[in-house]
Amino acid sequence: MQGAREIFAKAYAVWAAVKQHNEERSDIVGSLLKKSLTMRAADPSIDNDIGIEYRKLRDYQAALAAWGKALELDPGYGTALYNLALVHQVELRDPQAAIPLWHRAIAAGEDSAEAYSHLANAYNLSKNPSEGLRWLRRVLERYPDSPQARQVREMMRTQEERL
Numbered sequence: 001m002q003g004a005r006e007i008f009a010k011a012y013a014v015w016a017a018v019k020q021h022n023e024e025r026s027d028i029v030g031s032l033l034k035k036s037l038t039m040r041a042a043d044p045s046i047d048n049d050i051g052i053e054y055r056k057l058r059d060y061q062a063a064l065a066a067w068g069k070a071l072e073l074d075p076g077y078g079t080a081l082y083n084l085a086l087v088h089q090v091e092l093r094d095p096q097a098a099i100p101l102w103h104r105a106i107a108a109g110e111d112s113a114e115a116y117s118h119l120a121n122a123y124n125l126s127k128n129p130s131e132g133l134r135w136l137r138r139v140l141e142r143y144p145d146s147p148q149a150r151q152v153r154e155m156m157r158t159q160e161e162r163l
Helices: 004-021 026-039 044-056 060-073 078-091 095-107 113-125 129-142 149-162
Strands: none
Touching (some): 060 078, 095 113, 113 129
């Protein structure tokens, strides 16, 4: 018997091909996608992968729901938290919603220069530049040799001049 991941991957590939040629037939393939969702095992990585596929389709609400399911299985699943925060901040343009998700993702192990930089940006977009600057400093404290270090220093200089 095939697992949810394999069924989803096949259904997605067929759905994308069918959608290009015949919009009405894509409903049949959509039912296969739903079947894969009901078959998923108690593995949050499957729901995370499904969320990523929905994000590629720009179905952000379905992506958020899939990552929500991953977090029901494992509330501390950092990868799903990271993806949720990123979609809220970038695609949905809601940095306020992203901020607590970034904090949870970082606390759950998604501790990276990228996550810190995204959090700093979310604070800046939320009109809280002093907190954004604090998180940019943390990028350099924790990851002084990261590829973003030069850009982070430039951003810090600009923000310090504004404050």
